[in-house]
Amino acid sequence: MKLNILGCYSATPRTITNPTSQVLEINNQMYLIDCGEGTQVQLRKHKIKFSRINQIFISHLHGDHFFGLIGLISTFSLLNRPNDLHIYGPKGIKEIILLQIKLSKSYTKYNLFFHELESTESELIFEDDKVEVHTIPLKHRVYANGFLFKEKPGLRRINIDAAQEQNIEVCYFNKLKQGSDLQREDGTIIKNETVTFDPQPIQSYAFCSDTVYNEEIIPLIKEVDVLYHESTFLERDIEKCIPTGHSTAMQAAEIAKKAHVKNLILGHYSTRYPEIELFKKEAETVFQPVLLADDGKVFKF
Known part of the structure; x- marks a missing residue:
């Protein structure tokens, strides 16, 4: 299992940081999770083949998580993409994307399928012979889901x-x-x-961004191999969490500890802080091991 972090900072793109986007490679298949501005540039920069991405999962409809999607869809078409593309995201994403395609007359040359989500309960949204993907309902300022990727047991x-x-x-x-x-x-x-x-051990990955501290997700992510949990703020700014719909690094660690996950990756940092090591230092007082996402970083598990 390999995780490519294309962007992991909150709010706006900067010359030195990118908003949320990552590519999960599990069982030799690639999945794009969120698609902030600059995603396709980051894909090129890190030499990730566009043609291997056939499923895109969008957590919620805040711009720093999907404003790069229409550009990527358009580029796929310009590159004469032959494969179908499936997009999983909140209800409304189809209307947003199709309006842009319609008004710009940028119709795709490949089949584009939307799978709109509106359930507040966890549900199976994708399955093939190797992997299952379930939603993880989150609590944010708008309807939002995390995603749980689980390998299916292999052959002996x-x-x-x-x-x-x-x-x-x-x-x-x-x-x-x-x-x-x-x-x-x-x-x-x-x-x-x-x-x-015995078959190779199965692996699992849970993506949880953006959300307030929410213990309701614990049964869904229990004992996963890797948890990516947002950590927008440090504890000194905890009062900002509820009105903005975010968590602190220490709260992310509390979730990881209570869910007995094997590894915690922090991300979605507010750029108000001078260095991201501060997030790790706080989280490690509660849970270990803590890993820090950063643009361009690759994790292998």
Whole structure:
């Protein structure tokens, strides 16, 4: 599992920082999460292939999380993209994007599908043979969702040495990978676990930005491998959290601790602070390990 941070700062883009956007690569598939201004420039800068992005997940309709979307959609068309593109986001995103396409006469040459969200309960919104994506309802100034990405269990792995010792032909390997025992012609049974290894451990990633401190998400993100949680403010500015709909670094750490996650990544920093190390220092008083997102940073798990 690999996470490419394209942007992780709040509010407005600057020459040295970018608003929220990231690419999650899990089980050899890429997913774009949020699409602030400058996303397509960041994708080029970090050499991420446009053609590998077929699903885009938008958390909410504040500009620093989706103002880069229409530009990316247009560029995909100019590049003669052949693949379908699926966009998952709050109700209203289809109207916003199609109006821009209509008035600029920039109709796409590929199929564009919108999956609008309005449920306040967690729901399965995407699934294929490798990955599931569920919403994580958040509490912000507008309707917002986080996203939980979970790998599906893979197939068992053949223990080649053991299979050869048992003289098992290759044609039976698929059956073994699916967990079945084998029966010989004389009726004896070869137990699956004697000639296979367990599947690779599954991984999970939870994206939670933007939100106030909200313990209701804890059951949804319990024991995930990686939690990205917004940390717009430090504790000294905690009074700003409720009116703006944001959290502090320490509050993000509290969520991580109570959910027993394995790793916490902080992001969505307010640029009022001189250095992001301050966020890590505060969060580590509650939970460890704490990692800091930053533009261009790549995490591998």
